[in-house]
Amino acid sequence: MKPSAFEYFTASTVAEAISLLERYEDEAKIIAGGQSLVPMMNFRVAQPEVLIDINGIKELDYIRQEDDEIVIGALTRERDVELSPLVQEKCPILAEAISLIGHASIRTRGTIGGSLVHADPAAEIPVAIYGLDAKMKVVGPSGERTLEPEEFFLSYLTTSLEPSEILVEVRIPVLPQKTGWSFVELTRRRGDFYIVAVASILFMGKGGVCKEARICLGGVGPTSIRAEEAEEILAGQVITDALIEKAGQKAAEAADPESDYHASAEYRRDMTRVFVQRGLAEARNRAKGG
Numbered sequence: 001m002k003p004s005a006f007e008y009f010t011a012s013t014v015a016e017a018i019s020l021l022e023r024y025e026d027e028a029k030i031i032a033g034g035q036s037l038v039p040m041m042n043f044r045v046a047q048p049e050v051l052i053d054i055n056g057i058k059e060l061d062y063i064r065q066e067d068d069e070i071v072i073g074a075l076t077r078e079r080d081v082e083l084s085p086l087v088q089e090k091c092p093i094l095a096e097a098i099s100l101i102g103h104a105s106i107r108t109r110g111t112i113g114g115s116l117v118h119a120d121p122a123a124e125i126p127v128a129i130y131g132l133d134a135k136m137k138v139v140g141p142s143g144e145r146t147l148e149p150e151e152f153f154l155s156y157l158t159t160s161l162e163p164s165e166i167l168v169e170v171r172i173p174v175l176p177q178k179t180g181w182s183f184v185e186l187t188r189r190r191g192d193f194y195i196v197a198v199a200s201i202l203f204m205g206k207g208g209v210c211k212e213a214r215i216c217l218g219g220v221g222p223t224s225i226r227a228e229e230a231e232e233i234l235a236g237q238v239i240t241d242a243l244i245e246k247a248g249q250k251a252a253e254a255a256d257p258e259s260d261y262h263a264s265a266e267y268r269r270d271m272t273r274v275f276v277q278r279g280l281a282e283a284r285n286r287a288k289g290g
């Protein structure tokens with residue numbers, strides 16, 4: 001299949017991209033890595049009349065630490081985030097999540113910003129971003145906004161970005177030393193989109209007590225979901241096998257899956273339980289230095 005005809009512009013600054021978006025409004029789409037948009041155009045699921053290529057905006061390609069945050073430009077390639085020593089050290093769950101996306105050639109083109117704006121409910125980056133409580137910085141004609149994951153992601157393939165806004169940056173709090181973490185997913189084959197994914201983070205206090213737990217689920221709702229009641233089971237506790245089992249069951253209740261070609265809703269819910277339990281056991285092990 002070939003895409004329908006479109007006009008093509010390149011932008012070399014954020015201001016230029018915004019002014020093009022303002023001019024063409026709903027007819028225009030940003031293209032970054034093209035790894036989601038181009039297949040959609042080829043299948044004519046998306047038929048933008050105007051493409052605005054942001055690959056020339058070098059100011060959006062960076063990974064750095066600012067105080068207690070890792071700050072990543074929207075145009076940074078998934079592979080660069082995955083292999084960044086800073087991300088691997090300070091935010092390893094994100095590097096792990098990205099390593100599970102498709103194949104290396106896709107990650108070499110695909111960008112962190114493109115994955116977030118595409119908002120696929122079976123994508124790895126949004127699950128990690130929810131779990132990490134990261135913030136998205138977007139810029140448009142009337143200035144800048146910083147959005148929490150719950151404000152940014154609205155539904156399947158839908159964010160709260162206005163037609164003339166672009167995502168410019170992701171800000172991720174650094175994980176403290178000895179934080180336990182895990183990113184696990186169920187796929188039929190390595191590189192496939194997942195059926196269920198789970199990000200678990202255990203913030204540890206004194207005496208092996210978990211101060212705060214975060215459990216984030218992917219593939220079981222229109223956006224990623226924080227399993228808050230399951231998190232509460234673990235907060236303030238020494239994490240035992242019995243608590244992990246209970247938290248897995250509670251997290252499965254928070255899942256809101258639908259049946260589709262890949263798996264039934266019942267299967268997704270049960271695999272949520274299994275993968276939360278597996279993920280929490282791995283996170284506990286890492287918190288102990290294992």
Ligand SMILES: Cc1cc2nc3c(=O)[nH]c(=O)nc-3n(C[C@H](O)[C@H](O)[C@H](O)COP(=O)(O)OP(=O)(O)OC[C@H]3O[C@@H](n4cnc5c(N)ncnc54)[C@H](O)[C@@H]3O)c2cc1C
Pocket residue numbers: 029030031032033034035036037038039074075100101102103106109110111112113114115116117118122123124125161165166167168191192193194
């Ligand atoms: C074979 C294959 C397998 C894949 N497997 C996986 C997988 O297992 N897991 C997974 O998570 N992903 C997978 N992907 C998708 C991949 O991760 C994409 O790269 C990513 O989802 C989109 O990033 P991109 O930079 O290519 O965005 P593009 O395709 O260029 O754009 C995607 C959308 O985001 C918008 N956009 C992009 N950047 C911005 C911005 N800065 N501001 C505003 N709007 C913007 C575009 O207008 C478009 O609507 C796969 C892709 C392919 C082709």
